[in-house]
Every structure is written in C-alpha cells, then in structure tokens.
Amino acid sequence: MSRVNETHQSIAVAVIATFLVLLFTTKALSGSPTTTAAKGNQKIPSSPSYWLPFLGHALSMAFGKDSFLAGMRSRFPEGIFSLKMAGRMHHFIYKPSLAAALLNLQRPAEDEQMLANRLLESTFGVSKKDQAIYNKIFPEALAQYKHLSSEPGLSEVTSVALSQVKQNIINLVTFSPNPMDQMEWEKLADVDIIEENAKEGPITQVDLMELTRNFVSITVIPAIYGTDFVENFPEIWKLIWVYNESFVLLATGIPAWVPWPRLQRGKLARRRVLAMLYEFEEVMDRHLNGEENDPKWQNLDNVSKLVKGRIELFRKHGVSLEGRAAFDLALLWASVANSNALIPWMLFELYRDPVLLEQVREEIAPYVNAVQPENEFGSAVWVPPVLEDIDIDGLITKCPLLKASYIETLRVYSGGWAMKLMYHDTVLEERGKGGESFLLKKGTYAHIPQELHQFDPQYFSNPTEWQAERHIRETVDESGKKVLTADMGTLRPYGGGLKMCKGRQFALREMLLYTAAIITFYDMQPPRGGSWGEPQTRKLVANRHPKKPLKVWIKRRGQLAEGEEKEDR
Numbered sequence: 001m002s003r004v005n006e007t008h009q010s011i012a013v014a015v016i017a018t019f020l021v022l023l024f025t026t027k028a029l030s031g032s033p034t035t036t037a038a039k040g041n042q043k044i045p046s047s048p049s050y051w052l053p054f055l056g057h058a059l060s061m062a063f064g065k066d067s068f069l070a071g072m073r074s075r076f077p078e079g080i081f082s083l084k085m086a087g088r089m090h091h092f093i094y095k096p097s098l099a100a101a102l103l104n105l106q107r108p109a110e111d112e113q114m115l116a117n118r119l120l121e122s123t124f125g126v127s128k129k130d131q132a133i134y135n136k137i138f139p140e141a142l143a144q145y146k147h148l149s150s151e152p153g154l155s156e157v158t159s160v161a162l163s164q165v166k167q168n169i170i171n172l173v174t175f176s177p178n179p180m181d182q183m184e185w186e187k188l189a190d191v192d193i194i195e196e197n198a199k200e201g202p203i204t205q206v207d208l209m210e211l212t213r214n215f216v217s218i219t220v221i222p223a224i225y226g227t228d229f230v231e232n233f234p235e236i237w238k239l240i241w242v243y244n245e246s247f248v249l250l251a252t253g254i255p256a257w258v259p260w261p262r263l264q265r266g267k268l269a270r271r272r273v274l275a276m277l278y279e280f281e282e283v284m285d286r287h288l289n290g291e292e293n294d295p296k297w298q299n300l301d302n303v304s305k306l307v308k309g310r311i312e313l314f315r316k317h318g319v320s321l322e323g324r325a326a327f328d329l330a331l332l333w334a335s336v337a338n339s340n341a342l343i344p345w346m347l348f349e350l351y352r353d354p355v356l357l358e359q360v361r362e363e364i365a366p367y368v369n370a371v372q373p374e375n376e377f378g379s380a381v382w383v384p385p386v387l388e389d390i391d392i393d394g395l396i397t398k399c400p401l402l403k404a405s406y407i408e409t410l411r412v413y414s415g416g417w418a419m420k421l422m423y424h425d426t427v428l429e430e431r432g433k434g435g436e437s438f439l440l441k442k443g444t445y446a447h448i449p450q451e452l453h454q455f456d457p458q459y460f461s462n463p464t465e466w467q468a469e470r471h472i473r474e475t476v477d478e479s480g481k482k483v484l485t486a487d488m489g490t491l492r493p494y495g496g497g498l499k500m501c502k503g504r505q506f507a508l509r510e511m512l513l514y515t516a517a518i519i520t521f522y523d524m525q526p527p528r529g530g531s532w533g534e535p536q537t538r539k540l541v542a543n544r545h546p547k548k549p550l551k552v553w554i555k556r557r558g559q560l561a562e563g564e565e566k567e568d569r
C-alpha cells in the first residue's frame with residue numbers, strides 16, 4: 001500500500017517538476033525584450049515573455065484586456081508590440097503613424113474581405129453561397145456607398161433626417177403619463193413622470209441612453225430604409241439592442257449548442273430581426289417588379305438610393321432573399337450601433353458642464369431656428385415651439401465647440417478595433433524623417449485597438465477626462481482674422497483604408513444635428529437634485545455603454561417668440 005502511495009507521490013512530483021521546468025523554460029525562451037533587426041532597417045516588434053506555452057498571453061488578454069494592453073503600451077514606447085496567443089503572434093499597434101501605415105496598406109480587396117467574410121457569416125448570418133457572390137461583386141457593392149458618403153446622396157439622407165427631427169423633436173418627451181400617448185422611444189426609456197404641473201413646466205425621469213438611441217434610430221432610419229420600415233417594425237429596436245449585446249460572442253463563432261444565455265438571446269433576436277428584413281426584401285421585390293403590396297407598404301418610394309441600389313445589384317447577381325436580409329442586418333446595425341450610442345454620451349457630457357453647455361448653445365444659436373408660435377388660446381393651452389430649420393453646414397464649419405465635443409465624445413466613448421491577417425510578410429513603414437519600419441511576418445495578425453491611442457497620456461493629458469477644449473485650434477484666416485477650429489488630429493475612430501466607415505460623413509452630421517436640437521429644446525439634470533457623478537462603463541462592441549441606467553430629469557426649454565431677437569432672451 002505504502003509503495004503505491006510512494007509511486008503516486010513520485011509521479012506527482014515528476015509532473016509538477018516537468019510543469020515548472022516547462023513554465024520557466026517558456027518564460028526564459030519566449031519574448032524578445034528589445035526590437036531586433038531583421039532585414040536592412042526593418043525591425044521585428046518587441047514581445048514580452050510569457051509563462052504558459054501555446055496559450056502565451058491569451059489569459060492576460062482574456063482577464064485584464066484593457067489594463068493589460070495599457071501596461072504594454074507603457075512598456076513598449078515604439079508604438080507597436082507583439083503578444084503570443086494560442087500559438088499565433090498578434091501585433092498591437094497604437095502609434096498613429098504606424099496605425100496609418102497598416103490601415104493604408106495596398107492589399108488586394110480579397111485579402112481585406114477575408115476576415116470580414118467570417119463576420120458576415122458568424123454575426124450577420126450570410127451563407128457561404130451568398131458570400132461568394134458578394135466577393136465577386138465587392139467593388140460594385142462598395143461603389144453603392146456613394147449614395148451615403150458623397151453628394152448628392154449625403155445631402156439627401158441628411159435632409160430626411162433633418163425633416164424627421166423637425167417633426168419629432170417636440171415629442172422627444174411628451175410628458176404624458178398615459179403610455180397610449182407616449183412615443184415609441186419613450187416606451188423604451190422607462191419614463192416616469194415626476195411633476196406634471198410644475199410651474200416651470202412638466203418634468204420626467206428617463207433613461208438617457210435608451211431614450212436617445214431609440215429616438216435617433218426611429219427618426220434616422222427613414223433616411224435609409226424609408227418611413228414604412230420604422231412604422232411597420234416598431235419592435236425591431238429592442239431586438240437590435242439585444243442582438244448588439246451578443247455581437248462579440250456571435251463573432252467568435254461559438255457553436256449554437258453552447259448554452260450561453262446571452263448568446264442564445266442574441267441568436268433569437270437575430271432570427272426575429274432577419275424575419276422582418278426578409279419581409280422587407282420581399283415587399284421591395286414586389287415594389288421593384290411593379291406588383292401590388294399590402295397597403296401598409298405604400299411608401300416604398302422613399303427608401304434611400306443606397307438601399308435600392310444594393311437590392312438591384314443583389315437581385316441582378318442572384319443573392320438569395322435570406323442573403324439580402326442578412327446584408328440588411330449588417331447595414332442596419334452599422335447605421336445605429338455606433339452614433340446612436342454616442343449621442344447620449346455627448347449630451348451627458350454637455351449637460352453636466354453647464355458653462356460649456358451655455359457656450360455651445362450660444363455658438364449654435366445662429367444656425368438653429370427654433371421659435372415659439374404666438375399663443376392665441378391663453379395660458380391654459382400649451383402651444384408647442386417649432387424647429388423651423390437647422391443649418392447643418394453652419395454647425396460643422398462655424399461651431400468649433402460643438403465639433404470639439406463630438407470629437408472628444410468619440411475619443412472617450414468609442415473604441416473601434418481594426419484587425420488584419422498578414423497573408424504575406426509585410427513591412428509597415430512609418431512616414432517621415434526618422435520613421436521606422438517593422439516587419440510583420442506571414443500568418444501573424446495585426447490589431448489597432450483605437451482606445452490604446454485614444455487614452456495615451458503621451459497624446460492626451462488626463463486621458464480619462466472628457467475635455468472638449470483640447471481639440472480646439474486657433475488659426476488665422478486669409479483676412480488675418482483669428483478663427484477657432486476643431487479637428488480629429490491623430491484620432492481615427494472611423495478606421496481607414498478600404499474598410500473605413502462608409503457612414504462617417506453622415507455620422508458627423510447626425511451627431512451634431514441631434515445634439516444641437518436636443519440641447520436647444522430641453523434641459524436635463526440628475527434626478528432629485530443629485531450630482532452627475534462618474535458613470536461606470538463597459539465596452540459593448542465598439543462603444544462604451546453605461547453599467548447602470550443613465551437616469552436624468554428632463555424638462556422643456558422655452559423658445560423665443562416669433563420676431564423676438566435672440567439677444568432679448
């Protein structure tokens with residue numbers, strides 16, 4: 001008996017000893033603390049050593065991703081470092097010039113599309129057959145985005161969004177206790193009437209994130225998918241947000257049978273959204289064929305040129321109806337997942353800084369025409385103010401504080417992540433004098449986690465603080481006059497190269513338009529006279545999301561009577 005114990009003990013000691021030898025050998029042999037020269041002046045990115053063979057840094061990434069990567073950033077000031085994970089080398093790039101070199105690599109479109117294909121299948125549900133067709137028509141499909149990103153398409157979609165805002169801004173909050181009278185976005189925002197008859201007007205408590213992102217979805221998507229779409233699918237938004245919660249899990253391609261509740265909820269939501277998009281594609285088919293549709297689909301003429309153009313292209317090349325619905329999911333998701341979640345943050349930051357808020361209101365006033373029509377019925381009747389117009393070009397070119405707020409919101413609250421697989425040995429060349437070159441070997445992955453730069457204290461002092469003014473530059477125009485401007489500087493929240501965001505010009509207009517309209521028509525404060533505090537956030541796909549609901553008290557803001565001068569207020 002004791003002999004058996006002894007044998008067990010010695011086996012255990014041998015296993016532990018082998019394990020320790022393996023750990024220490026891995027630690028000693030892995031990593032390359034200094035950047036070593038490869039060919040000519042090309043360097044191999046530095047890499048820290050690790051303890052676990054094969055797994056490498058995978059556990060550190062899984063359990064402490066943000067802080068672990070931030071630690072690596074301080075340790076490797078070259079702007080690039082490499083981590084071994086699951087047997088593969090992954091390069092992480094945070095220096096803007098190297099990130100630009102990666103994003104602007106001239107690679108064949110098929111190489112750029114290869115990883116995207118995996119996403120098309122795992123997250124959006126595009127079948128292999130439809131992917132193959134899509135890859136063949138990729139340049140033509142890409143060309144359709146001209147209807148969104150350049151004129152006249154950009155102005156067309158922007159003007160639909162503007163007319164929706166003009167029509168609906170007064171009902172962002174109806175202050176009605178009766179759910180039957182509330183708007184769709186209010187029903188999704190946990191509205192709670194605090195004071196119906198307060199002297200300074202009614203006050204309602206809302207979840208700012210839910211109220212704003214749903215208001216924006218319901219009023220902006222008519223610009224892309226037409227008005228019937230939002231009227232016939234009021235339940236789609238709730239499902240899109242559930243789907244969004246599971247987006248990263250879906251992207252990893254975890255098998256369907258794994259009982260992960262968030263993943264299962266996401267799959268169910270995706271199935272229901274895809275069923276709606278399938279219905280939309282069917283009615284579009286009938287519409288384009290000149291056939292009768294159900295009366296609830298009578299306004300399909302106002303579907304955007306982008307969506308119509310894609311459908312015509314997909315029909316011509318035989319993409320299935322299921323495939324077309326899945327591509328719609330990709331476009332719909334891209335259209336609402338990012339800007340809609342960022343506008344509430346921009347509002348949050350402006351409202352919690354009353355001085356900046358007033359400066360921005362003053363700055364935008366000449367470009368926002370809101371009036372209080374004459375009240376002929378006496379004080380017992382409330383006559384709603386009217387948003388006559390917003391000069392969006394004026395907001396973009398003449399309102400540096402508003403634009404700086406938009407840029408700072410992207411810096412603090414967006415977190416895009418570009419990833420590329422190196423199909424060949426690739427050299428990243430930093431532009432300019434003294435620029436360095438790094439060799440990324442075939443079969444390795446290169447990543448740009450934008451937050452690594454966005455929170456780099458070398459570029460942004462007190463990086464976790466939201467400070468719009470940091471993006472303001474003073475320049476001198478042709479007449480010698482000082483002008484303030486705000487630009488992105490080294491930030492690249494929309495990515496770059498072939499995969500660069502196709503909605504970025506629209507997103508800028510959308511974010512400025514909605515913010516300007518909301519701060520003109522409403523005041524907000526923390527509930528019960530509390531303080532704004534620091535919101536706890538979590539990363540949700542490519543943006544920060546509040547961990548707890550962002551509750552605010554909201555009330556109407558008075559507007560000038562018709563004919564009254566702005567200075568009189």
Ligand code: HEM
Nearest residue numbers: 334335338339414416418493494495499500501502503507
């Ligand atoms: C501030 C808000 C936004 C941010 C930060 C953002 C960011 C991005 C990024 C980083 C990508 C590239 C993803 C990749 O590498 O594959 C992307 C792609 C895309 N975005 Fe945006 N986006 C925003 C708003 C929008 C809006 C409002 C629309 C449409 C109305 C839009 C449409 C698209 C489309 C269609 C693509 C995919 C392009 C392709 O297939 O290559 N985006 N976006």
